[in-house]
Amino acid sequence: MSNNLVITSGYKYIDIDAYASIIAYRELLKKQGVNATASTLSTLNQSIPPFILGLKYRLDSADTLKDAKYIVLDTSNPDSFDERVTIDNLVEIIDHHTGFEDYWKNYPNVKTQIEFIGSICTIIFERIVSSGYTEILDTDLCKLLVAGILDNTLNLKSSITTDRDHNAYNKLIRIGNISSDFYIEYFSACESEILKNFTKAIKDDTKIEKVGVLPAVIGQMVILNIKDFNIEEMKKVFAEYPEWLINVISLEDGKSYLYFGGDTVQERLEELFDKQCDAYDLLVLDNFLLRKQIMKKAQEMSSL
Ligand SMILES: [Mn+2]
CATH class of the missing domain: 3.10.310.20 (DHHA2 domain)
Structure with a gap:
């Protein structure tokens, strides 16, 4: 494993699903003893309102680290990766967009998990559970992951929402002691941002x-x-x-x-x-x- 593992996402905008999942995946890898950071050179879109940015888990600075290896979440389109990512420094992709599944079969050195489910935050939650580190899921980390699921599944109402998304949402709400009205707080905060600019x-x-x-x-x-x-x-x-x-x-x-x-x-x-x-x-x-x-x-x- 490389000394510096950078978890990142797309170019040139990222949403709450990418933001929350790269941060939560960093927390899991750090717990597993990996020297991981989470960062982006892209702009955060309006799905990441100020109260989310104010939670205690935040992005690391997007320094270009020498010999860094990269993990890309929430996109598998090689033309839309964070600008620091190349085919040679990429080690893993986790995505829920279709179109590039076959492309990545040509690159067996890149570990891929591409599944058409509601949210990447669901997959990261599942990885936290299966690795046995649920203790990292405090209220703020749960709020991040729940916001990603709510946004990408549209309050769990979109037809792309799977049982796995529902399961992750329900468990995160319980583990993080989060109110079932959290979706109103989240979507209202996003809409305020939209109307502002x-x-x-x-x-x-x-x-x-x-x-x-x-x-x-x-x-x-x-x-x-x-x-x-x-x-x-x-x-x-x-x-x-x-x-x-x-x-x-x-x-x-x-x-x-x-x-x-x-x-x-x-x-x-x-x-x-x-x-x-x-x-x-x-x-x-x-x-x-x-x-x-x-x-x-x-x-x-x-x-x-
Ligand atoms: Mn997504």
Whole structure:
């Protein structure tokens, strides 16, 4: 094992699932005697509100350590890794996004666990349990992991939520003595951050990746209610792109509002979802989907 093991995630934005899981994995590895740090060169997006940053577990500084080996969590797309990661210094990947499972079979030196479940925090929780170090799970570490699960599964309501996510959530709530109302505190804090700096919040959670019939620019925003969402302001953010899509997930009514721009995007989305658009630039999904589910669907259609 290398002297310096750095746990990191994607480029150029990371969310609470990545943030919480790299910190919790560091705590586990440190407990196991490994000299591990958790850091990122990327920007933290609005899913990591100030009260989460104020918990006692935080990131380490993102120094470029000589001879460091890297572990990447929450992404397996080699084009979207933290800038310090190379194929030669990478030792492990844990991810729940599809698309690169076969790619990594060509690199047997990189240990991979890629499973389509709700949250990487669930996998880290399971590793903590299976290694017998549940004593590291104090309230603050539990809150971090619970926030990651809540965010990536949308309060455990998204269809990508598995029994394993429910199990991890229930155990973490109990072990950390966390209130069952914690989700309100968490999602309200995120929404305050979004509204504080709306344009930046959208850009910080936009993926640029061409998948199937989808536009290459895909934003996502989770809000408590669509009524509070400034659609005109949002369209300005995407004006610079020839084609784009944003998945606005409204938690209260449980729907995805897909706003889009660009030639032929309407026809492509209608084909993908087998559903007519609700307006010239809007398609509403009655049961919300996460962006990663939309991308998986497009990927599956293009490989038929
Ligand atoms: Mn994730």
